[in-house]
Amino acid sequence: MFHSEFSNGYWCWDDERNALFYNKTTEPEKLPTYKHESSVVSGVHDENVSTNLTAVKFRDLINRVSQAQFKRVYRRKVKPGAADVVIIQDVKDVVLFSAEVRDLTAEFIRFFHLPTMDAFLRAAIVYFQYLFQIWEHVEQRREESKRKLTQPIVTVLEDKIMDNLGDLRSILSREYHRLTCGMTDAWKFYHLNNKNNVSTSDKDRRLFESFMCAAVRVIWWALHRKNFCLIETELNRLLRTKVFNLIEHRPKRIDTFDLAQSEKRYVWGKACRDEKKLKHRSPAAQELMFATHDYKLLAVGIRQIETNDPRHKFLEIAYTAPEEHLFSLGVGLGILGYPRDRLDTLLKPRERTKTDVLGEELVVPPFILPQKQEFEEIVVSQSLPKTPPKYSETNDTKRTRKTQMNLWIKHIESCGNISIMVADTTASLMGSSVYERDSRNFDNTE
Numbered sequence: 001m002f003h004s005e006f007s008n009g010y011w012c013w014d015d016e017r018n019a020l021f022y023n024k025t026t027e028p029e030k031l032p033t034y035k036h037e038s039s040v041v042s043g044v045h046d047e048n049v050s051t052n053l054t055a056v057k058f059r060d061l062i063n064r065v066s067q068a069q070f071k072r073v074y075r076r077k078v079k080p081g082a083a084d085v086v087i088i089q090d091v092k093d094v095v096l097f098s099a100e101v102r103d104l105t106a107e108f109i110r111f112f113h114l115p116t117m118d119a120f121l122r123a124a125i126v127y128f129q130y131l132f133q134i135w136e137h138v139e140q141r142r143e144e145s146k147r148k149l150t151q152p153i154v155t156v157l158e159d160k161i162m163d164n165l166g167d168l169r170s171i172l173s174r175e176y177h178r179l180t181c182g183m184t185d186a187w188k189f190y191h192l193n194n195k196n197n198v199s200t201s202d203k204d205r206r207l208f209e210s211f212m213c214a215a216v217r218v219i220w221w222a223l224h225r226k227n228f229c230l231i232e233t234e235l236n237r238l239l240r241t242k243v244f245n246l247i248e249h250r251p252k253r254i255d256t257f258d259l260a261q262s263e264k265r266y267v268w269g270k271a272c273r274d275e276k277k278l279k280h281r282s283p284a285a286q287e288l289m290f291a292t293h294d295y296k297l298l299a300v301g302i303r304q305i306e307t308n309d310p311r312h313k314f315l316e317i318a319y320t321a322p323e324e325h326l327f328s329l330g331v332g333l334g335i336l337g338y339p340r341d342r343l344d345t346l347l348k349p350r351e352r353t354k355t356d357v358l359g360e361e362l363v364v365p366p367f368i369l370p371q372k373q374e375f376e377e378i379v380v381s382q383s384l385p386k387t388p389p390k391y392s393e394t395n396d397t398k399r400t401r402k403t404q405m406n407l408w409i410k411h412i413e414s415c416g417n418i419s420i421m422v423a424d425t426t427a428s429l430m431g432s433s434v435y436e437r438d439s440r441n442f443d444n445t446e
């Protein structure tokens with residue numbers, strides 16, 4: 001196999017030596033600043049965006065040789081006889097593989113593989129799954145308002161949407177604050193977890209920026225790679241204040257997802273309010289502090305509460321049921337629960353062939369949130385039951401999370417050398433001509 005040693009870098013002219021010299025990209029000390037023009041902060045394509053040095057940068061295109069590396073080394077292994085469906089770990093593996101190795105740290109990998117992190121990502125996917133449906137309604141209402149008068153029934157429908165988004169946002173906020181407040185397994189990453197009880201603000205900021213970039217990618221990949229700008233804008237709005245929102249302060253930012261004042265009322269909810277700059281809390285915190293939610297809803301995934309409410313049962317499945325049971329329970333949640341043989345290595349839909357047409361069609365259940373039931377008399381309990389939740393992750397999922405975490409830590413410590421060794425082996429099997437042609441195409445596109 002022919003492998004050039006000048007594949008990772010560029011040639012420069014040295015005026016002092018009056019000669020050409022090769023500058024490798026793996027030696028950042030020779031580069032004044034590192035800027036990835038094809039994918040800057042959180043992967044948004046905008047040449048006018050200032051590069052955030054703490055953000056994680058991603059490759060938008062992955063060639064076939066790299067896909068073969070991922071499938072052989074980093075893809076989750078499934079035991080014979082086990083359900084081979086897409087789980088949240090599969091999406092995280094694809095996102096981490098597309099990230100630049102130099103932007104990842106072992107601490108972030110450990111933080112990104114917490115069970116609490118998986119619960120947050122699952123809650124975020126549920127929220128944005130419903131938000132996509134609402135956004136279609138918002139765009140439709142904009143067009144209708146240009147030629148029709150607003151009817152009183154519209155306000156009633158908007159109030160229902162506001163309640164639904166508020167309930168889903170409350171669970172997302174609950175899981176987010178479990179991460180930021182260092183609850184359960186997230187305590188070792190808490191910014192005050194040290195002997196002197198002094199906030200490690202710089203370390204926490206780097207961890208948060210990496211978390212934001214990766215979380216946006218995971219949600220986007222899990223929801224069929226659609227509406228990236230909407231996911232990035234809304235997630236930054238929820239988890240940051242207006243003062244520290246990078247999306248709001250981005251020069252020449254995309255204003256496609258700006259809302260009118262009447263639309264903010266039911267999309268953002270009643271809990272979102274302006275506060276003083278020094279004491280301003282994020283909309284995620286405001287949702288838990290100022291909004292009123294059913295205590296049974298806030299206990300989903302933490303305690304099992306007996307109820308006949310179909311809405312509560314639906315959300316319990318969406319938030320806590322194992323991915324292999326989602327389809328059988330009638331809940332569609334992005335690509336979670338999809339058989340992996342229906343998707344390619346990077347979790348994209350395969351091109352249909354004659355054998356696929358003759359095979360059994362994949363029936364994906366829709367995501368339809370049941371209506372909120374109103375009760376005349378609500379008896380609020382003073383304490384939650386001690387019964388554990390109905391659904392919990394399996395032992396295989398726990399072992400897989402730990403195995404993949406150790407694998408990605410080795411990947412970072414070796415600076416991708418594992419991938420290089422596998423690339424050499426794979427390219428020799430595929431043929432040097434295929435490897436060279438595919439590498440040239442990949443370099444040109446990126």
